[in-house]
Amino acid sequence: MAEAEGSGLREQDGGRDEYGQVSMKIATLGRQMRDTREIFSALKSNVDQIMSSLQDGLMLFTRDSRVVLVSAAIEGFLGRSRRELLGRTANEIFSSESSLGSLMLDAFRLRHNVAQREIEASNGRRVQVSLDFIQEKGTQIGALLTMRDAESVRRIEDEIELSRRISASGRVTRGVAHEVKNPINAIVLHLQLLRNKLQDIDPATSRHVDIIDSEIHRLDRVVQILVDFTRPRDLHLEETDLKSVLEEVVLLAAPDAEQHGVTLVRELPPDSIPVKVDADFIKQAILNVVLNGVQSMPNGGNLTIAARRNEDAVITEISDQGTGIPTSVQDKVFELYFTTKKSGSGIGLAQTYQIMMWHYGSVEFDSEEGKGTTFRLRLPLAEVRSTSLEEATAQS
Template sequence: MRLKTKLVLAITALVLLISGLLSMVYVSQLLHASVQQSYETNRMVADDVRFALQNALQSGLEGRTVDPNQPEQLRDLTRNAIRTSPVLKNVVDAANRYSPTVYDINIGDNELHTLLSTNPDNNDKPLPIRPSYKELLDANPVDLMRRVFGEEPRVYEISVPLERNGSPFATVRVGVRTTFLREVYKPWLEEAFTLMGFALGTAILVALLLSNLALRPLEEISLQLDYWSPSPDGVSSSEPEPQDTAERVSHQIERIGQRIRNVEEVFSALRENIDQILANLQDGLLLFTADSRAVLVSEAARRFLQIDRDRVLGMQSSEIFNRSTTLGRTLREAFDARIALIKEEVRTENGRRIEVSVDFIHDDMTRQGLGALVTLRDLESVEAIESELELSRRMSAIGRLTSGVAHEVKNPINAIVVHLELLRNKLEGTSPNAQRHLDVIEAEIKRLDRVVQTLVDFSRPVELQLREQDLRAIIDDVLALATDELRMRSVTVHSQLPSNPVIVNVDADLLKQAVINVVQNGAQAMPEGGRLDLILEIDRRSAELRILDEGVGIPEEIREKIFDLYFTTKSEGSGIGLAMTYRILQLHHGSVEVQSRRDRGTEFKFRIPLSAVDWGRRPLQAAVIEQDEGLE
């Protein structure tokens, strides 16, 4: 085969490859556009159904009231209003019938039960569990093609919530089946392949014509290539040069092409490595040339300086650093004066603490300036990471503790339970007071068993038994349990509780344990007796329980350690109580704070999120859907 023919075929193949790749990109973008358009269309369908659902609920529930202690009444009224609304049913049926990609439409309540579905068999059943449609939107082109064409048909879901007073009330879920997407996309795909075939054919024809035109002035091109392509290192000078002009040009082009590919591969790999390193860095980095032009800017630096990373490349430092901000003024002054900064702390206008370093780079031989490197570090993020590491250390210590606690403590508890049951049988029919004491002992043993189990589960997720309860009742139970011990220690308890219920969604046993731990510590801090205050207040959407004692206080040097597992200042203490309290508050998405003054007493402050029914600091008298509130 002649070299000219080979060159033409090579150029044609290259054009074919480029055209094919561009066509594949076009097809993938077309599929993504189809998925995006389907999402927008079906999201409009979901919004229409949601609007019809809102109108149906407003008209069906207007003026209705239900007893808050009977939530089934509200669910029944909601179910009846939805299923008896002809407008809602028509909207749902029309959307399912005429939308080409909709598989089904389900309306569910906040307990994930189906109130209305285009498939009647789904009514009153749990909502089907399906992947979110956003997985298709966020998928890369290869993954998107695999999901739509390669896998078994699946149904993806577009969910639109309906809220009332900031709380989930109902959900509209539109199911989209991949087979439907495939059918909608198929005409576009056929058109795209037709266009791709036409483009490829045209490209091949043009490549053939251009190849013939390009091969005519081969001699002149050969002379130019001789100038630009000297023999590479490692090639023997005695190697015979091809006599044919076309073959010589081909050989020279191949040599140049190989060099370009090598340089491009090295450059691409280097740039990818640098970009990957900079993207993973939490510290902001800016590299400047000798004339103070930015040649490298990390993603973190963009966040620190609030700048566009791509636009600042090539800009002067005076254009990047804004004197109107504290950080920008500090860096600008350092560059203007050519003064290095070493880990200087700067506090921004919003209170953020940033550690700034500016290093000016010089040639050791000529002492000529080569550039500058700016490093920005978020000190608050560093402290947060250190806090996470400290938490990991604590969790590791907890794991070591739990390995032996279960066996050592549960066996005595089981023996106590057995003998308690035997004692109950022997005392059956005796004084009611004796039975009451046995009941108290049994309840406390169960709570102790729960505490032991919680300690065992301390280092792994705990299955909370959450129920909406009045926090005042929990505090009363704690005081009833601790009364005898407090009386023996000459401690007087004063409690200030609101007149209205304070509803929280908590595990009562665990929360009682947390409060008892602090109450007992407060009593033990007053060896001569004193006053112990429990004050319950409401602060926005949180219940705030303050426990104040008149004890000796907590020294400042150990205040940060009191929640560490095993840390205790008592000769007979275990160092578990306050660590358990901290863990219990975390499990309830709450917090605990401590304030103490030496010889003046200590205050523990618990913050516990209020239940949805108690938001706004008003008791729930009746679940009334008011016209002025509406449905969101």
């Protein structure tokens, strides 16, 4: 009897153990499912963020030519929203009436890759297009369409080439400047010794010595400016409100503007404009343009400083009512030492161009003789610049 009762208790304990193990396994499985959902949600969020920030237009197709992934840039190329494109097939998206559509439909029908080529999209933009079919173990499992703005690609390539040339010329210039400064210092020293030895120097000779001294010091300043201009700089990048930088520029330019009878007009948005820059350098770059505009208005007038967001960038526009820049010299405006003013140094606009390049920005202008000039300084917004730097770091 006792043995039977003991046996029954052991069976009950065994049943409870099995029940407990099953409950633990179910709880563990539940946690794993929740973790999986969280990981999937995070991955989806990351992919969506990447797709939104990509400059290239990307479309990922499944085996049956159905869209499963679209970058935000595609909307600009095809004129249709991402929501409208997702889930549709290539036949539903492209039309044989356009050169792009005809090219894509033929490629999907024949299952042939399209090497990168430049074509004209339906909106008139020149676009670089490529299509690559993805294979796994000899079987096509999908396709990736890539679209790039051809003009932007060429502009970036030109800027990279220009930066490479500036860097190379800077190295040569610093070496030459160093060699020039040594004899200049020797000439200054010996000129001073000559002055000391010529105690009773006649006025005519003294005037010639003074001219030599003045010109040697002027040459030394020119060489020093060249050295400073080509020296590599460390940028102290901080997130800054561009509006506050522009307000400071207005305060700094006010005395010159008042002297020339120029009224500074501000057209700034109510919201902050976050940019990640070296505030001192950017302030100097903008101030150079503002003062240049003020000095171009001998009869006074209005100089307008405006700022606006433009997609992933901010554009600062500085418009004067001055004499304008002659068409014949407009391609030399950003060259070091080039100036159309009698008292100009030819450094300001060259410095502005250099500073904007340091910040992955750009500067351009429109000018009409007798009516004035508008300079446009473009800087990436803070969040876009951070993303670009992270991508560059990851690639390097």
